[in-house]
Each structure stands twice: as structure tokens, then as C-alpha cells.
Amino acid sequence: MKRTITALVNNSSGVLNRITGLFARRHYNIESITVGMTENPAISRMTFVVAVDSMQNVEQVIKQLNKQVDVLKVKDITDESIVARELALIKILVTPQQRGEVVALVNTFRASTIDVGRESLTIQITGDHQKVEALIDLLRPYGIKELARTGITAFNRSTKKSAIDPHRLTLIN
Known part of the structure; x- marks a missing residue:
């Protein structure tokens, strides 16, 4: 099963290495990891998506993370109401005749074309994992030349109830 775990940690050198080493020693595969500074420059937020066999394994990982000196707070947010996004950059091979078709497809996903070459387009998309x-x-049928993904970054929603996604709001006159 996949679990999404967040950790607030001290923003200092070596923290990422020590934490990923903990996962490696327990033979847990980190499917994605994102790390970045929070609103406080002394603290970073880490978001892990890990594949584990059981909830007992998740609880063990959380206990081990909490024992780390630089870890301030750890939380499994998989079953909570969260905001989660991923970024992908996709370079595809296109002919000039295909460009209009691809741009229309990209616009449908609210993605954007960020670079145009003679034989390629680079697209940027953000959203949940399924959208990406x-x-x-x-x-894929056009031919993906390069693909770079950030992995998921996430935190809890403002309210515990299911919140409205502002990108899916429709105004009624």
C-alpha cells in the first residue's frame, strides 16, 4: 500500500541523508520525495510517498522518524483531507502540423507550453497524480523525449470537511 507521510525538520545539512537512510535500512521504497523550505527558513517540509506492506510498518517508520534529532513533527496524511500537487515537465516530439492538436490537448488539462523547438514542445503540468x-x-503516442517530475507535495486542508477545489468552480449568472 502507498502512504503519504509529511515531516517538518530542521533546515540543516545532512538531514535529508539521515532520513532517507532510515527508509533504506528498513528496505522501504520511497516512490517520491519532495523537500523545501517552509514559511520559516529554519524549517523544511518533507513529503514522502512510500510503499509499505502494512499499517504496522507505517507506524514503525513514524516512530523511527520521530526519534531523529532534527525531526520536529511527522504525520501520515494518507487518509486525511489534504491538498496534494505534483509538477511535471514533458518534452514531446511534434511536427509543425501536430502542434495545434497538442496545444489544444494541453489547454484542456490547464497545462501550459513553456518551450517550443523545431521538432519538440515542452509542457508544464501541475495537479494531482491522476491528472499528471x-x-x-x-x-505518449507523440513520443516523449524527456520527462521530469517533482513527486507529490502535500499538507492538510484548512478544514476537516471536504473543501471545494477552486479550479473546479463554475460561476452561474
Whole structure:
């Protein structure tokens, strides 16, 4: 099963190495990891997506993370109401005749074209994992030349109830 775990840590050298080493020693595969400074420059937020066999393994990882000196707070947010996003840059091979078709597809996903070459387009997409995967699958037939993904970054929503996604709001006159 996949679990999303966040950790607030001291923003200092070696922290990432020590924490990923903990996962490696327990033979847990980190499917994605994002790390970045928070609103406080002394603290970083780490978001891990890990594959584990059981909830007992997740609880053990959280206990081990909490024992680390530089770890301030750890939380499994998989089953909570969260905001989660991923970024992908996709360079695809296109002919000039295909460009209009690809741009229309990209616009449908609210993605953007960020670079145009003679034989390629580079697309940027942000969204949940399923949205990113869906666009990649639709672009595959054109020929993906390069693909770079950030992995998921996430935190809890403002309210515990299911919040409204502002990107899906429709105004009614």
C-alpha cells in the first residue's frame, strides 16, 4: 500500500541523508520525495510517498522518524483531507502540423507550453497524480523525449470537511 507521510525538520545539512537512510535500512521504497523550505527558513517540509506492506510498518517508520534529532513533527496524511500537487515537465516530439492538436490537448488539462523547438514542445503540468498521469498517457503516442517530475507535495486542508477545489468552480449568472 502507498502512504503519504509529511515531516517538518530542521533546515540543516545532512538531514535529508539521515532520513532517507532510515527508509533504506528498513528496505522501504520511497516512490517520491519532495523537500523545501517552509514559511520559516529554519524549517523544511518533507513529503514522502512510500510503499509499505502494512499499517504496522507505517507506524514503525513514524516512530523511527520521530526519534531523529532534527525531526520536529511527522504525520501520515494518507487518509486525511489534504491538498496534494505534483509538477511535471514533458518534452514531446511534434511536427509543425501536430502542434495545434497538442496545444489544444494541453489547454484542456490547464497545462501550459513553456518551450517550443523545431521538432519538440515542452509542457508544464501541475495537479494531482491522476491528472499528471492522464496527460502523460495522452502525450505518449507523440513520443516523449524527456520527462521530469517533482513527486507529490502535500499538507492538510484548512478544514476537516471536504473543501471545494477552486479550479473546479463554475460561476452561474
